[in-house]
Amino acid sequence: MFSSHTCKHTISLLLSSIVAISLYGCPKPTTTKTDEPTTEQTTAQEPPSEPYISVGDGGFATYSEIPSDAAMPKAPAISSLTPAPKSYRDFNSKHFIGSYECTPCHNGIKDNDGNDISIETDWSSTMMANAARDPFWKAKVEQETQLHPQHKDLIADKCTVCHMPLANVESHKANKSPKLFGDGFLNAKHDLFPLAMSGVSCTLCHQIKDDPSLGTLKGFSGGYLIETFDEESRRKLYGPYMNVDTVPMLNAIGFTPTGSKHVTEAKLCSSCHNVLTAYVDEKGAVVPKKKEDYFPEQVTFDEWSASRYATSTSPQSCQWCHMARISQVKISDGPPWIQTRETFGRHVFVGGNTFMLQIMKDNKDLLGIQSNQFDLTITKTKEMLKRASLIEVTKKTFGEGRLLVQLTVKNKSGHKLPTGYPSRRVFIHFVVKDTQGKIWFESGKVLKNGHIVGVDADVDKARYEQHYDRITRPDQVQVYESVMANTQGEVTYTLLRAASYLKDNRLLPEGFDKQKAGKRIKVHGKALQDANFQGGSDVVTYDLRGFPKGQYKVDIALRYQSISYRSALDLFKQSGTSPYTKTFMALYMTSKQYVETLQSTSFEIGE
16 A cells, blocks of 8 residues: 555545556556665666656645644743743852853954954854753653653763763762752752753863773763862863963963863764663663663764764864864963964854754743854854755756656765754755746645655654655655664654664765664665665655646755654653643744755756
């Protein structure tokens, strides 16, 4: 049977088959939407094994309204929500100081063109600075805790070690277990509340020691080392410069600046961007006994390590791309004799999450955020996303009612695209219109709240969209994503139940060999057998039938979502009445933009 979601779809299929018979003769036995050509049938000229669907009859009932059973629940009004308490960054604890203490020297600095490149100001609007304010993160941790209350301490510890690292470290140093909800870190009365809400702050990253575990399995998942010293003056802040005057910083904040090249290396980032998580079975029992058997929730460092950006003769670390390089900068406003540095990494920490950055900018008071730098961070994030990929039409033909387009999608980033938490997805939006603007074919259409028409997961939580080498119907959408599975092999959106991946066809970085990839970064699903899916690129063929003679315009876009529709829907349906999930639901539903366009192209064709 076809994978139709309603009887309406089945009727549409029958109509489509009748049209196909009239155009091309009697079709072969039908197959499911997810069946694809074998790896031997990868060239655009080879006909697929299943019948074509004519584009002229509406194809596969590409709905314009989200089915009721897949619609978002009603969200609370933002005005009904309680604002999160603010916190200030002027604290001084045994191991850390607040970022405000760094501002007298490291804010107010400029580049050679007179642009303000104040370090703390740039950092303040990043996802790292606001890691503890992220409403999606808080809602997900709330959901995981509600579903597995017996593991609440494990969840709180593993989820705060990288999102609330200052508070997590101070708790462990005091032999206390980190707590998040109730009277935990999110409570404004908690002693460590200011540290917790500082996110990934200055004196966390700059205190991580270059010990042997950094960049290894032991150092992953928040396994960084922050040293403890009996004397405050022995505390070190590591930086990239070897020839430093230590006295000014030591006198001002009680830390000794120390040169160490590891702060410019990818292994520094691996502590929190290679995250392996334990998982439980259907009875709630923890399954893996060893860290190497944990689920690879995100392994951006491993992905980079398998790319040419790590293995070439001129490697580029994470910092090279995510911290804009500036030359000839005085990185401090004082003392007067401070020397000019040849290179400086601007602390913008640009990623790809414009969706969340915009939510934070639009709802600062509700989320307790005080930064005014979001416009810059969002602009630079959009610029980075534009550089992350390329799309190229490598073949296009039209004749006898058939449109054939071969599209090459290239990954220009140093890791998989998308990378990070499995809620993220990149997809192709492919539209064919006639000269009157009538749409004859559309794959990847986006409806409200980020729902993608034709994507199985967006209408059925138990299913997911397969990888395609060839697309012939509008209900086939090329989605580059990772899909988690529980211990029964079923689709899951609950991290603590995630034991493996059913699908991982995220675009591979250049130099990545999918046949030799380690188990944490291997390709899963049909992309593994797709000969056109290789390190650095994927080739997708759109083979469409049933066009009348005429001229057509083809619009193609590569788009990105940091939170997929089903990821959000699963969260809201399970925990929508809980306080942090209610807050995120309200923010999600009122978002201005669910999709970011990475690349686009268009052309005209016809006869």
